[in-house]
Amino acid sequence: MIQMKNVIKKYPNGVVAANGITVNIKQGEFVYVVGPSGAGKSTFIKLMYREEKPTSGEVTVSGINLSTLKNGRVPHLRRQLGVVFQDFKLLPRLSVYENVAFAMEVIEEQPKEIRKRVMEVLELVGLKHKVRMLPSELSGGEQQRVSIARSIVNNPKVLIADEPTGNLDPETSWEIMEIFEEINRQGTTIVMATHNREIVNTIRKRVIAIEGGMIVRDEYGGDYGYEG
Amino acid sequence: MKGRTLRRHFRESFKSLGRNGWMTFASISAVTVTLLLVGVFAIIMMNLNKVADDLENDVEIRVMIEIFNDEAEMKAEEEKLIAQIENLPDVAEVVYSAKEDELEDLIHDFGDELSLFEQNNPLHNVLYVKAADPQSTADVAAQIEKLDHTYKVLYGEGKVEKLFSFLNISRNIGLVLILGLLFTAMFLISNTIRITIIARKDEIEIMKLVGATNSFVRIPFVLEGMWIGLLGSVIPIVVVSVVYYNLYHSLAPRLEGNMLELLSVTPLLYQVNALLVLIGLLIGIWGSFMSVRKFLKI
Numbered sequence A: 001m002i003q004m005k006n007v008i009k010k011y012p013n014g015v016v017a018a019n020g021i022t023v024n025i026k027q028g029e030f031v032y033v034v035g036p037s038g039a040g041k042s043t044f045i046k047l048m049y050r051e052e053k054p055t056s057g058e059v060t061v062s063g064i065n066l067s068t069l070k071n072g073r074v075p076h077l078r079r080q081l082g083v084v085f086q087d088f089k090l091l092p093r094l095s096v097y098e099n100v101a102f103a104m105e106v107i108e109e110q111p112k113e114i115r116k117r118v119m120e121v122l123e124l125v126g127l128k129h130k131v132r133m134l135p136s137e138l139s140g141g142e143q144q145r146v147s148i149a150r151s152i153v154n155n156p157k158v159l160i161a162d163e164p165t166g167n168l169d170p171e172t173s174w175e176i177m178e179i180f181e182e183i184n185r186q187g188t189t190i191v192m193a194t195h196n197r198e199i200v201n202t203i204r205k206r207v208i209a210i211e212g213g214m215i216v217r218d219e220y221g222g223d224y225g226y227e228g
Numbered sequence B: 001m002k003g004r005t006l007r008r009h010f011r012e013s014f015k016s017l018g019r020n021g022w023m024t025f026a027s028i029s030a031v032t033v034t035l036l037l038v039g040v041f042a043i044i045m046m047n048l049n050k051v052a053d054d055l056e057n058d059v060e061i062r063v064m065i066e067i068f069n070d071e072a073e074m075k076a077e078e079e080k081l082i083a084q085i086e087n088l089p090d091v092a093e094v095v096y097s098a099k100e101d102e103l104e105d106l107i108h109d110f111g112d113e114l115s116l117f118e119q120n121n122p123l124h125n126v127l128y129v130k131a132a133d134p135q136s137t138a139d140v141a142a143q144i145e146k147l148d149h150t151y152k153v154l155y156g157e158g159k160v161e162k163l164f165s166f167l168n169i170s171r172n173i174g175l176v177l178i179l180g181l182l183f184t185a186m187f188l189i190s191n192t193i194r195i196t197i198i199a200r201k202d203e204i205e206i207m208k209l210v211g212a213t214n215s216f217v218r219i220p221f222v223l224e225g226m227w228i229g230l231l232g233s234v235i236p237i238v239v240v241s242v243v244y245y246n247l248y249h250s251l252a253p254r255l256e257g258n259m260l261e262l263l264s265v266t267p268l269l270y271q272v273n274a275l276l277v278l279i280g281l282l283i284g285i286w287g288s289f290m291s292v293r294k295f296l297k298i
C-alpha cells in the first residue's frame, strides 16, 4: 500500500529530515510512527500525501508513484487518502455537517450521495446529534472526531494522522483511538505519528521509530520505547 | 465541469462577498476610485483628441496661382496644375477659389471699402489643398512648390509644425497617464484581493488537502473578483454619465460654431461606459487570478 525506497528529504535550509528511509506498509495495517521531537515523523507523513517531495528516492502510495506524479494529478492522490492533524483544520464558519460534506462537494459527488454518506460517518464518530453546530461550540475531542469523519468520508484506502491526540486529554484520546481501530477494522490502512506512550503500549500495533531522519526500529506489536 | 458545480461556484462567490464584508467593500472602493479617475481621464482625453483632430484638419495649403494675361491659357494651365496636385501622393482634396471669391471673403471680413477693387481685382486665383495626413502638410507643400505656375505656396510654416508637435506630446502624455493609472489600479486591486485571500489561506489549504483541483479552488475566487470589478464600475458609470450629460448640455450651445466642440453624448458615453465595465471586469478577474495562484502550490 505504501512503499518508500531510500527516501532522502533535505529541506532548503539544509536540514535532512529523512535520511535513507525504506519501508513497506501493507493494506490494512495499523502503524505507529514514534520518535523524539524533530526526528522527522511529520516529514515522513508529509511525504506520503505529497505535501513534500522527496529530494531523492521513491515513494509509492496505493500504486501511485509520487516521484513522477505531476502537480495536476495530486488531487487524484489526495482522494485516495484521508489526513488528520493535531489542530483539526476545520473551517470555523461551516457547521459540523458542512465541514464533512465539503470534502465530498470538492470532488463533485452527487448531493443525494453526500447527504447519506455524511450522516453515516458522523454516526460512526458519534456526532450525529451535533450536525448543526459550529466547530467553536464543540470540545477538542469532538472537533477531532469531525475531522476524522471528514478524512474518511470519501472512503480512502489510507488514513494518515499526525499526532491526532496531541491536543487532547487522555480520556478523549482513548475515544479517538477506538474510532481509529473501528476504521482499521473496516479495512483502512492507518499510519499515525504519535507521542502518546500509553496508547502505543496498550493498543499494540506495528511501531516504526524514527531518529534523525532514519528508521531505528520497526517492530510488530512493539512498545513505545524511550523509557529512559 | 458539472452544472451543479458551476452553480456551487456562483453561490460560493456570492457568499464570500458577504462573508468578507469589509474587505469586499475595500476592494470595490479601490475599483470605484480607479475607474472614476480612468473615466474622467478618458473623457478629457477623447475630447482633447477631438480638438486636436479638428485643429489638424483645419490646416490647409494655400496655393496662389500665377497670373496669365491670356484668359484661355490661364484656364488651361490652372486645370493642368489642379490635375498635377491631385496626382501627388498624400493629397486629400483640392478646392479652387477664383479671385472674385477671394475678394468677396475679404470684403466680408474687412468691410465694404474693399469693394472698389471689384473693378480691378489684384488678387490671385487660389487652390486650397488638404493633405491626407495633416502631419505631412509641409511635405505636400514642398512638392507643390516645385510645380510650374504657382505664385506662392503658404501653409503657416513654423506655426503648423509647432502645433503638431504640441498635439503629439499631449497625446503621448495622456496615453502614459492612462496606462499608469490602469497599472496602479491593477496593483491596488490585486493587493486588496490578495489580503482577502490570505485570510482564507486555511480554506484553500483544506480544499487542496481533501483533493480539490486547482480550478475548483480558483473559480469561486475569480468569480468573486468579477463581481467586485462589476460592482466597482457602477458608481463611476453613473457619475461620469450624469456629469458629462449635464456638462455637454450646458456647454454645447455656448461653443456652437466655435472650433472647440465637445464630443456628443451618445456614442461617447456608451464607449466610455463599456470601457469602464470592461476594465473593471478585467482587473477584478486578473487580480484574483494572480492572488490565488500563490496559494495553490500546496
Ligand SMILES: Nc1ncnc2c1ncn2[C@@H]1O[C@H](COP(=O)(O)OP(=O)(O)O)[C@@H](O)[C@H]1O
Pocket: A011, A012, A013, A015, A016, A017, A035, A036, A037, A038, A039, A040, A041, A042, A043, A044
Ligand atoms: N518546512 C521545513 N523547512 C525546513 N526545515 C524543516 C521543515 N519542516 C521540518 N523541518 C525540520 O526537519 C526536522 C524534522 O522535522 P519534523 O519532520 O517536523 O519532525 P517531528 O515531526 O518528528 O517533530 C526538524 O529539524 C525540523 O526543524
Ligand SMILES: [Mg+2]
Pocket: A041, A042, A043, A162
Ligand atoms: Mg511533527
